[in-house]
Amino acid sequence: MNITKRTIDILAILYIIIVLGLIFFNLEEFIALTVAFPLQMGFLKLGALATFGELVKIRRTTGKWDFRDWPLKFIVWGLFGVWFTWVFALFAAGTIAIIKKGLWLDLGSVFTAFSTSLFMNLLALYAWPMMLVHEYCNKVIEKKKLVSFVEFGEKLDKKTWFRFIPLTIVFFWLPAHTITFMLPEEFRVLMAALLSIALGFILTIKKK
Numbered sequence: 001m002n003i004t005k006r007t008i009d010i011l012a013i014l015y016i017i018i019v020l021g022l023i024f025f026n027l028e029e030f031i032a033l034t035v036a037f038p039l040q041m042g043f044l045k046l047g048a049l050a051t052f053g054e055l056v057k058i059r060r061t062t063g064k065w066d067f068r069d070w071p072l073k074f075i076v077w078g079l080f081g082v083w084f085t086w087v088f089a090l091f092a093a094g095t096i097a098i099i100k101k102g103l104w105l106d107l108g109s110v111f112t113a114f115s116t117s118l119f120m121n122l123l124a125l126y127a128w129p130m131m132l133v134h135e136y137c138n139k140v141i142e143k144k145k146l147v148s149f150v151e152f153g154e155k156l157d158k159k160t161w162f163r164f165i166p167l168t169i170v171f172f173w174l175p176a177h178t179i180t181f182m183l184p185e186e187f188r189v190l191m192a193a194l195l196s197i198a199l200g201f202i203l204t205i206k207k208k
Contacts, residue, residue: 172198
C-alpha cells in the first residue's frame with residue numbers, strides 16, 4: 001500500500017496529540033510514575049518525543065519521511081533521557097547548594113532557575129558536547145559501524161558547530177532551560193523532550 005506524505009503528516013500530528021493528550025488527561029499517574037521510576041520515565045519521554053522531533057527535522061529538511069533506523073534512534077534518545085535525568089538533578093541541587101553556602105546570589109526562584117541554566121549550559125559547557133555526542137551517535141547509526149573521532153571531526157560542518165550551535169546555546173537553550181528549571185522536577189525531562197522538537201525546527205531553518 002502506497003502511503004502519501006500528506007497521510008504520514010496527518011498521522012504524525014495525531015501521534016503528538018495523542019501522546020501529549022495521554023499525559024495531560026492522566027497527569028496524576030504521569031507524575032506518580034515519574035517519581036517512582038525517574039530513569040525509566042526519562043528513557044520513555046525522550047525516546048517517544050525526541051525521536052519524533054528528529055523524524056520531523058528530516059521531513060522538513062529533505063521533504064520526505066525516513067523511518068530507517070528509528071528503533072536505534074529511539075534507544076539513543078532514551079539513553080539521553082536517562083542522562084538528562086541525572087544532569088538536571090545534579091545542576092539543580094548543585095545551584096541550591098552554592099547559594100546556601102553564600103557562594104552565589106540568592107535573588108529568588110526565577111534567578112535560581114536562570115543560574116542553574118547558566119551553570120549547566122555555559123559554565124559547565126553541557127549543551128554543546130551533549131549535542132555533539134548525539135551527532136556522533138547518529139553518524140554511527142548511519143554508517144552501521146563505529147566511526148573514528150578523526151573522521152567524524154573532519155566531516156563536521158564547522159560553521160554550524162562553531163558558530164550557529166553556540167548561538168543556539170545562548171539564545172535558545174539558556175532561556176529555555178531557565179523555564180525548564182522553573183517547573184516542578186517531574187516535568188523537567190518532559191520539557192527537554194519538547195524542546196528537542198523545537199530545536200529540530202531551528203536546525204532545519206539553518207539548513208534551509
